[in-house]
Amino acid sequence: MRFLPVTSNALLVELADLDQTLALLASLQRDPVHGVAELVPAARTILVHFRPSAISAAALVSAIAARDLSQRVERSNILVEIPVRYDGEDLAEVAQLLGITPREVVRRHTGSEYTVAFTGFAPGFAYLSGGHPSFDVPRRSTPRTRIPAGAVGLAGTFSGVYPQASPGGWQIIGVTPVAMWDLNREQPALLQPGYRVRFIDIATLDGVLDAGSAIAAGAPARQPLPTDKAAAAAALKVRATGLQTVFQDLGRHGQAGQGVSASGAMDQAALKMANRLVGNRSDGAALETVGGGLQLQSVGETVLAVTGADAALTVRTADGRQWSVPNHQAVALADGDTLSIGQPLAGARSYVAARGGFAVTPVLGSCATDSLAKVGPAPLAVGDVLDLLPAPAGAVVGTPGLPAADLPTVEQDVVLDVVLGPRTDWFTAESVARLAAQRWQVTPQSNRVGLRLAGEVPLERAITGELPSEGTALGALQVPPSGQPVLFLADHPLTGGYPVIGAVAPYHLDRAGQIPVGAWLRFNPLGAFEELQPSELQLSAQRSSAA
Template sequence: MRFLPVSLNALLVELADLDQTLALLASLQRDPLPGVEELVPAARTILVRFRPASGRVAQLVQAIAARDLSRRAERDSTLVEIPVRYDGEDLAEVAQLLGITPAEVVRRHTGSEYTVAFTGFAPGFAYLSGGHPSLDVPRRSTPRTRIPAGAVGLAGTFSGVYPQASPGGWQIIGVTPVAMWNLDRGQPALLQPGYRVRFVDITTLDLAPDAGIGAEASGKPVALAANGRTRAMQAPLAPGQTALQVRATGLLTLFQDLGRHGQARQGVSASGAMDQAALKAANRLAGNPSDSAALETVGGGLQLQSVGETVVAVTGADAPLTVRTADGRQWHAPAHQALALADGDVLGIGQPVAGARCYVAARGGFAIPSVLGSCATDTLANVGPAPLAVGDVLGLHPAPVGAIVSEPAMPAPDLPTLEQDVVLDVVMGPRTDWFTAEAVARLATQRWQVTPQSNRVGLRLAGEVPLERAIGGELPSEGTALGALQVPPSGQPVLFLADHPLTGGYPVIAAVAPYHLDRAGQIPVGAWLRFNPIRAFAELSPAAASGAASTIRELR
């Protein structure tokens, strides 16, 4: 095993092959190590996220290194057949890369059986290993910004199906009408680790080309509903229930909480508020539990009208607030304190002068259902409530007995602005050695500007000189951490934020330190960044924990 640093709360275990990876994963699941919060397996690696306070990293490394990999993971015998219309935009290019015809690509893809090795990237996205050994193609040099749902792709020796429309760099050879992810099913992900998979040319089947069919665990074809999100806020209000009605949404307003942690096995990332400290502060000011759902709005423009008497609090970015009464009176309102709104009052949020995102909490909390244990909206995975629309009525729960509205608070210091460079501390790794020494130095010395293509998935950065790689070729997909600086072949990094994919296939040169993630979530488009490495890249050695046997025993 190799142990590579990822962040102050994560490390990457690299193994020889997929079998070893699955064996270690099975061992860590059978006999968990205290302090380990989540495991994200991939082709030859496992991303281990842990609580830093649970013990020294060296001791955790030593405990993992001592695991026996001789016991192979058990596989499932379930077979799922997926019909494919082979008309993908990269089919001809894949055939040219392999020196065969497009028809031969289809024959080889449908003539072999795959196994679900692991899940990641997005809910319902399964990495399928096996297949014809010749189907080994590189990812695209520049990822597409949008690949349609159902797209069937190749990357390295893996095959996969995109469950939702999303960015991606795989070579697309076709499309399937089968839903890979559907929250209306008891088991949302159609493909589970260990399942066997066969692709079938849809033109050979006796059904309409756009028929939506699939195979559940029984093996019988069943109709699959499309994966859509309902607008949960349209239910009528109960007598006497208070609410906030949306008069204007601004650029984008979403429900967010602290995220849906612990769902990596389903390919679901945590998502959650981009600035978690601001969300907690808004809830505290409104008298709610700190993990309650609140509204996250980017830029200015959000307007909310009080239905009945309500109490709200706005935190996060430094943005002007106004309150306008039903009879037309208007005044500026303070942020970072509880605001009492009378029936008909309209709260408005202006364009921030520092930071990018504001958080609005309401006393009692919003009456919205959770999805997989959270009310957070994941914009990449399309999980959670839909973005707010004009006219939405957001019902509120009654305030619990004993709830206390907090005293006014201070805004976060040093919110990012367009006028000053934003400095973020970073931990080098796990793939720093894939880059030239000049590129590693350039990461810290060069300014990087946030481009308009940025969103909750990540900040796309542009620097005068791209980062050059010392190691070419493909990196097998591996787990990616919140704050990772992934570098595609263009050499322009992407800083992964709350809605980032669980796994990725481009090398990560460094990761933003956890204590600067809230700051990263407040960086506006157009701002300039600088990265400050807080330690040099170095592999983590199990030998560093020698003599710590008693501590290791405690970790078991």
């Protein structure tokens, strides 16, 4: 095993092959290490998120290094059969690459049983291993900008099905009508790690196939989504949305097994403060809006608080009177009053909490809107009416606060501390030095998935080979072939195939979420890149106790 630093609360374990990865994953799931929060397995790695307050990185490395990898993982007794229409636009090219006919490609694809090795990239996307030994095809040199939902593809030795329309670089050999991801199912992701999968040529099936179902032993039944039936105490009517306004809370953690990342508020401290100011639980849902322009009209009497960016607030009554109110404190609105948020002087995102909370239904345990995965409530639209819940008895409105002292602006360089790794050694020494020495500007293509950065001189790789997909952490600086980094934010994919040169320290993530387009960044490495080494003393003690 190799142990590579990711950030102060995550590390990457690299193994020899997929069998070792699955063996270690099974061991860690069967006998968990105290302090480990979540595991994200991939082809040859496991991304381990942990709580530093419960276990140190050094102790975690030693605990994992002592695990026995000789046991092979037992296959699940659940078999999912997926019908496929083999008319994919890359079928002929794949046949040519393998030196066989398209018909033989189909025969080999349907003649092998696959296993769900791990999930990632998108909710419901499963990496399937164990196909025909001849299947080892490269990704497309230029990824497509749009691949349809249900597309069945090959990449390397893996097969997979795209759960929704998205960009992608896999070789597409067919399409299935079966939904890989359906929130109306008790278990939205059809394919779970360990499941067995067999593909069936749809041309060989008799009768009409139900496009909404899979032929599966043990597939969970559909369940209706829960609804919040609490009576609304008041409401807010959306008069204008600004650039984009979405519901956010602290995120949906623990869903990596279904390929779903946590998402959540970009500035979590600001969301907690907004809820505290109106007397709500700190993890309650609030509105996150980018820039200025959001206008909310009170239906009945309401109490709101706006935090995060340093933006001017204005209240306008139904008869046209208007005045300014401070941010970062509770504001009482009468029936018909409209609260407007101006363009921020510093920061990028504002958070609006309402006393009692919003009557919004959680999806997978959270009200967060994940813009990449398309999970959670839809973005707000003009005319929407947002029902509010009654405030619980005894809820106390918090005392006024202040915007964060270090809110980013376009006038001053924003400095972010970074931990180098896990793939720093994939870059030239000059590029590692350039990461810190050069300024990087936030481009207009940035969003909740990540900040796309542009520097005068791109980063160059020392290792040019293809990196197998591996888990990516919040704050990761992934470097695509252009050499211009992307700083992954709340809605980043769980796994990625480009090397990560470093990751923003957790205590600077809220600041990163407030960086406006056009701002300039500088990165401050907290130390040199070094692999993590298990302690021989701890390893000896663990081996002795095991014996």
